[in-house]
Amino acid sequence: MDQALGLRKRTSSRDPWDESQPLKAPYEDATVRTLSVSSGKGGVGKSNVVVNLALALDRLGKRVMILDADLGLANIDVLLGLTPTHNISHVLEGSRRVEEVLIPGPGNIRIMPASSGVQKLTQLTQEQKLLLVDLLDELEIDVDVLLIDTGAGISDTVLYFNVAAQERIVVVTPEPTSLTDAYAFIKVMFTRHGERSFRILTNGVADEKEGRSVFAKLSRVADHFLDGMSLDYLGWIPRDPSVPEAVRRQKALLEVFPGAPASRAFMDIARRLAREAPSMPKGTIQFFWKRLLQV
Numbered sequence: 001m002d003q004a005l006g007l008r009k010r011t012s013s014r015d016p017w018d019e020s021q022p023l024k025a026p027y028e029d030a031t032v033r034t035l036s037v038s039s040g041k042g043g044v045g046k047s048n049v050v051v052n053l054a055l056a057l058d059r060l061g062k063r064v065m066i067l068d069a070d071l072g073l074a075n076i077d078v079l080l081g082l083t084p085t086h087n088i089s090h091v092l093e094g095s096r097r098v099e100e101v102l103i104p105g106p107g108n109i110r111i112m113p114a115s116s117g118v119q120k121l122t123q124l125t126q127e128q129k130l131l132l133v134d135l136l137d138e139l140e141i142d143v144d145v146l147l148i149d150t151g152a153g154i155s156d157t158v159l160y161f162n163v164a165a166q167e168r169i170v171v172v173t174p175e176p177t178s179l180t181d182a183y184a185f186i187k188v189m190f191t192r193h194g195e196r197s198f199r200i201l202t203n204g205v206a207d208e209k210e211g212r213s214v215f216a217k218l219s220r221v222a223d224h225f226l227d228g229m230s231l232d233y234l235g236w237i238p239r240d241p242s243v244p245e246a247v248r249r250q251k252a253l254l255e256v257f258p259g260a261p262a263s264r265a266f267m268d269i270a271r272r273l274a275r276e277a278p279s280m281p282k283g284t285i286q287f288f289w290k291r292l293l294q295v
């Protein structure tokens with residue numbers, strides 16, 4: 001199981017005298033790019049974005065982990081027809097090890113279900129936080145990208161994950177309420193946490209023109225009211241009947257309809273993400289957890 005998940009313990013790391021193994025700087029394996037996916041408004045396609053972007057990056061050879069931090073009902077596990085029996089709260093209680101909580105998704109994706117454990121993360125004592133970081137530290141997980149489905153709304157938990165992530169993707173649809181809720185989310189992140197950098201992904205749009213126009217509307221308001229705000233246009237995903245069809249089948253769109261327009265759009269966005277240099281130095285996965293837990 002551990003092997004299937006691509007996990008290995010620190011203790012079994014490479015033999016430094018074995019020349020048949022390629023030499024790598026320690027940070028090459030250990031660094032991870034963390035991206036959160038939020039929206040303000042619910043039901044705009046966050047979880048679909050997380051799953052399909054994860055699979056698209058997987059296809060490009062990236063090692064991807066999803067952190068399902070959504071407390072709602074339409075979780076990643078439901079979208080993919082998975083039934084996790086444990087989540088991060090079991091790790092906190094000490095009844096399960098971290099690697100026992102991870103579940104394999106499509107491709108080589110690994111999913112860490114957090115569900116109810118997520119709320120507990122924000123309420124841990126210092127001692128529990130240190131214990132959790134220690135537990136996570138024991139794992140040497142080969143991950144290039146960690147995608148976090150933060151769920152709808154602007155609760156403390158959602159904000160918390162957005163502060164810890166290096167890059168923030170905000171999903172917006174052409175619906176006016178999606179725009180106002182995305183703006184409310186960005187504004188709270190800016191006023192409370194001084195966060196100025198967001199990447200906007202327009203979803204469920206008719207064409208490229210509509211995608212651009214949705215972005216322009218949000219950008220205009222943000223530029224006007226939030227000083228120093230920088231919204232970056234990540235791209236657009238078309239409204240595509242294959243998306244709800246894949247949801248009904250509880251499969252990732254990219255798996256069942258790889259040629260669908262939305263699948264091609266996910267691949268385009270993944271290629272763009274994979275090509276660019278991360279906006280800030282990548283940290284280790286432990287660094288992300290420590291930031292999240294503010295240890």
Ligand SMILES: Nc1ncnc2c1ncn2[C@@H]1O[C@H](COP(=O)(O)OP(=O)(O)OP(=O)(O)O)[C@@H](O)[C@H]1O
Nearest residue numbers: 042043044045046047048152204238239240243244
């Ligand atoms: N590009 C698209 N084209 C057509 N339908 C879409 C598209 N993206 C999402 N949907 C539909 O919207 C619904 C909601 O998607 P999803 O569950 O990913 O949203 P969410 O933002 O994660 O919701 P929640 O806030 O409840 O977690 C899905 O049932 C899906 O079929």
Ligand SMILES: [Mg+2]
Nearest residue numbers: 046047070074
């Ligand atoms: Mg969701």
